[in-house]
Amino acid sequence: MSTATPPLPIAVLGATGRMGERLCALIGSAPDVILSGALVRSGSPAAGLAIGATLATDRIDTALGGARVAIDFTPAGATLANVRACVERGVALVIGSTGLGAAEDAAIADAARHIAVLSAANTSLGVHVLAELVRRAAELLPADFDIEILDIHHRAKRDAPSGTAYLLGEAAAAGRGVLHDAVATVERTSHPAVRERGSIGYASLRAGDVVGEHSVVFAGSGERVTLSHAATDRGVFAQGALKAARFLAGRPPGLYSMADVIRG
Numbered sequence: 001m002s003t004a005t006p007p008l009p010i011a012v013l014g015a016t017g018r019m020g021e022r023l024c025a026l027i028g029s030a031p032d033v034i035l036s037g038a039l040v041r042s043g044s045p046a047a048g049l050a051i052g053a054t055l056a057t058d059r060i061d062t063a064l065g066g067a068r069v070a071i072d073f074t075p076a077g078a079t080l081a082n083v084r085a086c087v088e089r090g091v092a093l094v095i096g097s098t099g100l101g102a103a104e105d106a107a108i109a110d111a112a113r114h115i116a117v118l119s120a121a122n123t124s125l126g127v128h129v130l131a132e133l134v135r136r137a138a139e140l141l142p143a144d145f146d147i148e149i150l151d152i153h154h155r156a157k158r159d160a161p162s163g164t165a166y167l168l169g170e171a172a173a174a175g176r177g178v179l180h181d182a183v184a185t186v187e188r189t190s191h192p193a194v195r196e197r198g199s200i201g202y203a204s205l206r207a208g209d210v211v212g213e214h215s216v217v218f219a220g221s222g223e224r225v226t227l228s229h230a231a232t233d234r235g236v237f238a239q240g241a242l243k244a245a246r247f248l249a250g251r252p253p254g255l256y257s258m259a260d261v262i263r264g
């Protein structure tokens, strides 16, 4: 009699996107997981086509059938419906989508009462180490060091600043002991554009095929500290999201983070 553990069935939401494709391929190559569902946009010509071990569908209930965990890499506008469907079906959920608003945040907090859920604007290991370093630097450096965050992404990215830039800004604010939303400066086109003391500034470049680069600059008078991370391959995000899915499988309802996944 075989005692082998059956592979973990995972649904990928946004399966034909840049991230979705990487994730489906990764799941297809890992022996301990299986692609049980693949959601595409309503009316997508990909619906009905084979993706790995499953058929793409534009129906969320079909995509979630048989899944224990779903991984969402759809654009932010689709996330609310995906969260609700996962709660209805009791499927744990990893959300990689960025640009989420207050409605999504509230739905995620509510979902965490019913299912295991993790929302991460960046699922790479390196960025979470960077966030920890940023928090520490903000704690150690005097408050008169200006903090500026730069993100560079490919030309098709829909949100700016990036979710990761905000994650780093939150880490800097936490290290400095201030409320992020009270000090964040996202645009400087209005005049006067002089820097406000204690603010955390954001700037975004969108160009070419850049996968994702982030720098946090701490600039004092006469010296500057820059901490940065560059993703050169989307595979790191896919691997992190898959690791998060394995981590969530079988966990009790609650809101988990990539820090939980990294700590194991």
Ligand SMILES: NC(=O)c1ccc[n+]([C@@H]2O[C@H](COP(=O)([O-])OP(=O)(O)OC[C@H]3O[C@@H](n4cnc5c(N)ncnc54)[C@H](OP(=O)(O)O)[C@@H]3O)[C@@H](O)[C@H]2O)c1
Pocket (backbone or CB within 6 Å): 013, 014, 015, 016, 017, 018, 019, 020, 039, 040, 041, 042, 044, 073, 074, 075, 076, 078, 095, 096, 097, 098, 099, 120, 121, 122, 123, 124, 237
């Ligand atoms: N957490 C991380 O580490 C990380 C890393 C990279 C990206 N991201 C985020 O992940 C999201 C996706 O990024 P991406 O670069 O893969 O974008 P993308 O290439 O535009 O992929 C999004 C996919 O979702 C599909 N889609 C749109 N509406 C849908 C719906 N209602 N249901 C199902 N599928 C739907 C799109 O289909 P069509 O093309 O047919 O419209 C497209 O295939 C973005 O928010 C991005 O910022 C996060």
